Amino acid sequence: MSKNGLFARITGGASADHAGSHAPIGKGDLMKRVELLNNFEDLDLGWFWATDPTGALMYLSDSAAKALGKTSEQLVGQQLTSLFIPDKNDDPEKAERPLPFLMSARNSFSELSARISVSGSDAEIWWSVSGKPQISADGKFLGYRGGAKDITSIRERTLDASRLAKFDTLTGLANRHAMEKRLTATLTAFKTAKRSCALMMLDLDRFKQVNDTLGHPAGDELLKQVAQRLKSVVGEKGEIGRLGGDEFQIILPDMDDRGQLGDLAQRLIQMISQPYSLSGSRAIIGTSVGIAIAPYDGLDSEELVSSSDLALYAAKGGGRGQFRFYASDLKDGARLRKQIEEDLRDALQRDELELHYQPLVCSETREAKCFESLMRWNHPERGWISPAEFIPIAEETSIIADIGEWALMRACQDASQWPSTVRVAVNVSAVQFANEEFPAIVERALNASGISPKRLELEITESVFMSDPYATNRMFAQLKDLGVRLALDDFGTGYSSLGYLRDAPFDKLKIDQCFVRGSTAEGNNNSAIITAVVSLAQALGMQTVAEGVESEDELSLVIDHGADLIQGFVFSRAMPHEDVMARFADGNLKFTPVGPAKYRADRKTVFRKIGVIHEDHRYEAVLRNLSATGAMIEGVLNIPRGTNLILDLGEGQLAIGAVRRSDEHSQGVEFEVPLVSDGADGLCTRHRVSPYALAAAGMPLKALPPGNYPLVQNRRADGNPTRPQFVQMDIAAIGRRS
Ligand code: C2E
Ligand code: CA
Ligand code: CA
Numbered sequence: 085m086s087k088n089g090l091f092a093r094i095t096g097g098a099s100a101d102h103a104g105s106h107a108p109i110g111k112g113d114l115m116k117r118v119e120l121l122n123n124f125e126d127l128d129l130g131w132f133w134a135t136d137p138t139g140a141l142m143y144l145s146d147s148a149a150k151a152l153g154k155t156s157e158q159l160v161g162q163q164l165t166s167l168f169i170p171d172k173n174d175d176p177e178k179a180e181r182p183l184p185f186l187m188s189a190r191n192s193f194s195e196l197s198a199r200i201s202v203s204g205s206d207a208e209i210w211w212s213v214s215g216k217p218q219i220s221a222d223g224k225f226l227g228y229r230g231g232a233k234d235i236t237s238i239r240e241r242t243l244d245a246s247r248l249a250k251f252d253t254l255t256g257l258a259n260r261h262a263m264e265k266r267l268t269a270t271l272t273a274f275k276t277a278k279r280s281c282a283l284m285m286l287d288l289d290r291f292k293q294v295n296d297t298l299g300h301p302a303g304d305e306l307l308k309q310v311a312q313r314l315k316s317v318v319g320e321k322g323e324i325g326r327l328g329g330d331e332f333q334i335i336l337p338d339m340d341d342r343g344q345l346g347d348l349a350q351r352l353i354q355m356i357s358q359p360y361s362l363s364g365s366r367a368i369i370g371t372s373v374g375i376a377i378a379p380y381d382g383l384d385s386e387e388l389v390s391s392s393d394l395a396l397y398a399a400k401g402g403g404r405g406q407f408r409f410y411a412s413d414l415k416d417g418a419r420l421r422k423q424i425e426e427d428l429r430d431a432l433q434r435d436e437l438e439l440h441y442q443p444l445v446c447s448e449t450r451e452a453k454c455f456e457s458l459m460r461w462n463h464p465e466r467g468w469i470s471p472a473e474f475i476p477i478a479e480e481t482s483i484i485a486d487i488g489e490w491a492l493m494r495a496c497q498d499a500s501q502w503p504s505t506v507r508v509a510v511n512v513s514a515v516q517f518a519n520e521e522f523p524a525i526v527e528r529a530l531n532a533s534g535i536s537p538k539r540l541e542l543e544i545t546e547s548v549f550m551s552d553p554y555a556t557n558r559m560f561a562q563l564k565d566l567g568v569r570l571a572l573d574d575f576g577t578g579y580s581s582l583g584y585l586r587d588a589p590f591d592k593l594k595i596d597q598c599f600v601r602g603s604t605a606e607g608n609n610n611s612a613i614i615t616a617v618v619s620l621a622q623a624l625g626m627q628t629v630a631e632g633v634e635s636e637d638e639l640s641l642v643i644d645h646g647a648d649l650i651q652g653f654v655f656s657r658a659m660p661h662e663d664v665m666a667r668f669a670d671g672n673l674k675f676t677p678v679g680p681a682k683y684r685a686d687r688k689t690v691f692r693k694i695g696v697i698h699e700d701h702r703y704e705a706v707l708r709n710l711s712a713t714g715a716m717i718e719g720v721l722n723i724p725r726g727t728n729l730i731l732d733l734g735e736g737q738l739a740i741g742a743v744r745r746s747d748e749h750s751q752g753v754e755f756e757v758p759l760v761s762d763g764a765d766g767l768c769t770r771h772r773v774s775p776y777a778l779a780a781a782g783m784p785l786k787a788l789p790p791g792n793y794p795l796v797q798n799r800r801a802d803g804n805p806t807r808p809q810f811v812q813m814d815i816a817a818i819g820r821r822s
Contacts, residue, residue: 128234133215135164135227139187148232153203164228168198183213190217190225197235210236252326254304255311263325263333267385270337271378275785278776280340282377283388284322284349285396286314288330288356289370289404290550293518297552302362306369309362313355317348340377342409343760343770349373349407357405368550372399373407375763379775380736381410382787391787394418399763401476408763412735412790425477427463432490436462439494440658443675444509444629444649447642451673453649454507454541457495458658459487479515488516489525496533496540498661502668509541509571517548518555523562530566537567541592545573549584557587564589571629575617585624593621595647597632604637604683611641618646635683654679693815695732695792696720701806702732702796706818708750712758712767714741718750718818721811729753732796736772736788749813 109116125131131148135141141160149156152167159167165184186193194214202209215230250262258266267283274281288310295303307330314324314332322336339345356371374396382388391410398417399408408414431437438460443452459471478484492510499508516522530537542563548556563570571592572585576599585593595617603610614630621628630642633652642650655675667673696703696717705719715731723729725746731739731753739759745752759767773793779785781795798806 130231130233132229132231133164134229137225137227139163139165139228142227151202151209151234152200153205167200169201187215187228192216197239208236209234210239255308255326257311257314257332258323258325260325260327263323263327263335264385266323266325267335267388270335271383271385271388274337274378275383278774279338280377280379280774281388282336282339282345282375283392284334284336284345284352285374285389285392286332286334286352286356286371287396287400288332289372289400290547291330291369293551294362294367294369297555298362298365298367302365302367305362306360306367309360310356310369313358314352317351317355321348340380340772341770342375342377342762342768345375345377345409346407346760346763349375349763353405353407365553370405372396372404373763374399374410375407376410379785380772380788383775383785387787395763397421401473402764403472403476406763409768411762411768412788421477424469424474425481425483428461428474428478428481428483428487431461431463432487434464436464437487437490438462438660439491439498440660441498441508441664442651442658443656444651445655445675447647447650450675452506452675454509455499455502455664456509456543456651456658457491457498457511459491459511460658475513479513484513484515485519488513489529492525492529493532496529496535498664499539500533500535501665503673504536504539506673507539507541507569508535509543511543511573514545514547514550517544517559518551520555522559523566526563526568527566530568538569541569541571543571543573543594546575546577546584549588560589574631576613585620585626590624590626592627592629592649593617594629594631594651595642597652600630600632600638600642600652601634602683604635604641611645614642614645614647622646633679635680636677637682639677639679694734695796697730697732697738697793697796698723698727698809699806700796700800701808702798703808703810703812704815705731706815707731707733710759710767712755712760714744714752714754715739716750716752719813719815720751721813722746722748723751723810732793733769734792735790736774736793737769738773738793739769 109120121132125145125147128147131145132143133141133145133148134143141162141164144156144159146156149159152159165187168183170182183193183196183198186196192215195212196214198211198213200209200211211232212235213230213232215228218226218229220226250258252259270281273279291303291306294306307326310332311324311326314334318324318334318336321339322334325333325335327333336345336348352373353371356369360367360369374392374394376382376388376391376395378388381391394414394417395408395410398414399406401417401421402408439457440460441455441457444454444456445451446453459475461469461471461474463469475484478487492512495508495510499506502508512522519525526540526542530540548559560570569591570589571594572588572590573594574596575593576596595614599610599613599617601610602608603614618628627648628646629649629651630647631651633639633642633650633654635654638652639650639654654677692707694705694707694717696705696719703720705717708716708718710716717731723743723746725743727743729741729743731741733739739755740757741753741755743751744754757770760770762768772788775785775788778794783794798808800806
């Protein structure tokens with residue numbers, strides 16, 4: 085066959101000759117058919133090629149050769165497969181076999197995507213190639229005939245589309261859909277391989293305020309920066325996704341150490357809470373983190389996601405900027421929260437809310453200068469509920485507006501019965517502070533009670549600085565115009581920026597309890613912080629209050645460091661209004677300190693039933709106190725010092741330890757591996773009994789149930805009881821004392 089033998093190009097005037105002819109083209113009209121094909125090639129609708137039995141090119145459309153930067157003459161004689169670059173990213177599981185393989189097997193192929201090598205260029209060009217083996221009448225293989233077309237741009241478009249389908253366009257992180265797929269695939273594979281996988285859920289705190297006050301472009305920019313920070317902390321350890329809005333998720337394969345996970349969560353929280361610069365404005369947000377770990381807290385993706393959601397919910401409920409591990413009692417916590425939210429709506433009408441008052445005592449004269457009003461809720465079924473529990477719920481719903489206004493009215497009313505030298509302090513939530521009507525509400529409370537504005541002190545926290553600085557400054561100015569005093573509450577816990585202090589008109593600065601607590605312990609640098617805060621406040625002409633002073637040694641420390649006023653249990657807890665009135669009636673404004681002489685680092689006093697496993701026997705005991713390094717237990721008689729025990733703390737938490745102290749009824753056990761923070765104020769073991777191990781012992785494979793480790797049941801496989809070495813006490817008879 086000549087080199088152009090197959091579809092010999094008819095050059096010259098052929099097409100002109102036939103122009104305008106409408107005669108149908110018969111099968112036998114070779115010339116006309118060839119001309120049609122030429123037109124087809126010229127229009128770049130597609131190309132043709134042919135090979136000989138060895139795979140060498142015998143023909144290639146001119147325009148195809150041109151696309152390769154060559155002429156067809158240069159290409160004829162080369163192996164067809166030499167035009168293609170084997171794709172290193174080729175997915176090995178892809179259904180398609182590579183072209184050389186198909187050709188050597190003399191298979192037909194159609195629309196195979198192949199990357200083309202273009203001489204002198206490394207541009208990525210892709211063709212779709214089809215081919216069919218030619219067999220002669222006597223069964224001889226003659227070579228391939230086929231077609232090709234350039235699909236580079238189509239391919240890019242579909243790649244873009246699939247990238248879009250997988251990634252969040254704003255942050256470039258995986259999107260919800262991709263994360264779901266990823267998590268399902270990971271958990272399915274890990275179940276077989278008996279591997280663990282942690283899941284973190286993050287929800288930004290105060291993102292909405294930034295979005296509302298600085299605008300959506302700033303909100304978008306913020307999310308991008310958050311994504312960057314998350315990436316910098318997580319690195320290669322996990323996959324980060326944005327589920328939408330201000331919700332992020334992190335999949336962390338092979339992570340089940342709750343110590344490490346807690347550290348990671350803490351680092352994420354710290355990183356996210358650093359200030360952001362958004363086109364000239366400054367914004368500060370926070371984040372809460374919920375953590376669940378497969379297989380312990382859920383085996384499949386639905387179960388694990390719902391556990392981590394519950395943990396996130398609890399983290400948010402516990403105050404902002406916290407992490408929390410899933411525990412089975414969170415399910416009850418979430419239900420309780422919902423119930424509180426519903427009941428809180430009616431609490432005002434049903435007259436269940438009260439204000440109690442705690443004195444702020446002058447450190448020189450020991451006289452109460454001010455009383456802080458603290459809300460108390462007497463729930464008809466649950467009894468007293470702490471404001472630390474219900475105020476955050478009220479803030480999330482619109483209820484805070486009503487109860488906040490009520491508190492302001494009531495506090496002013498009560499104060500109108502006090503000596504005119506004594507002030508009243510009212511806590512104001514950032515939500516109330518952001519309401520334009522707030523100055524009018526304050527004015528109404530002042531007018532209704534008739535108290536002088538300078539006797540009313542509004543306590544606000546640094547979170548008010550999170551919103552629009554312009555509106556915040558206007559609010560400050562309006563309140564100062566009314567003549568009320570402003571106190572900055574919980575100083576040091578938030579995003580303390582000295583900038584706020586310089587510009588905002590505070591009369592008083594309340595040093596948060598966390599700096600007072602433990603300030604007397606050795607090696608604690610809180611006292612240095614107190615000194616610094618006091619001198620700063622003095623320089624700015626503000627009074628200082630030390631909050632949460634409980635013991636005598638703390639009292640002398642904060643007085644020595646120059647605090648003007650003291651608030652804390654050492655002088656008085658918050659008391660009902662009648663009690664305040666009784667003191668005024670006696671003319672007794674002086675308070676005397678009553679408290680423990682020394683602050684004691686808290687070994688948490690607990691009262692909880694646990695299991696104690698010794699050899700293959702299990703005892704019941706009461707946990708008396710618990711610290712990271714050890715526990716005091718009661719309930720088993722005379723366990724000698726040095727005995728190795730396992731404490732079953734519930735929910736798969738087995739703490740291995742040795743008895744260090746022992747008297748008849750109780751033992752001090754030192755843990756081999758210290759416990760870690762559970763994110764709330766509790767402790768948990770780093771590791772838990774793996775559901776895989778339980779399954780290997782014949783239990784059904786499922787997430788850890790609440791309760792105790794099921795494998796030591798004081799009965800051997802043969803049904804005979806195991807033999808105890810120690811005497812079990814009747815633990816129901818052990819009294820609750822602390
Ligand atoms: P806060 O404004 O920091 O109030 C001080 C809290 O510390 C009070 O807790 C008080 O009882 C407690 N406290 C005082 N001295 C000591 C001490 O020596 N040791 C210890 N351990 N605690 C001490 P309380 O009454 O449970 O209130 C908790 C939080 O609830 C308050 O913190 C405040 O943020 C919020 N809150 C209370 N009442 C209101 C209110 O009427 N409106 C608003 N928006 N928030 C309120
Ligand atoms: Ca306060
Ligand atoms: Ca406070």
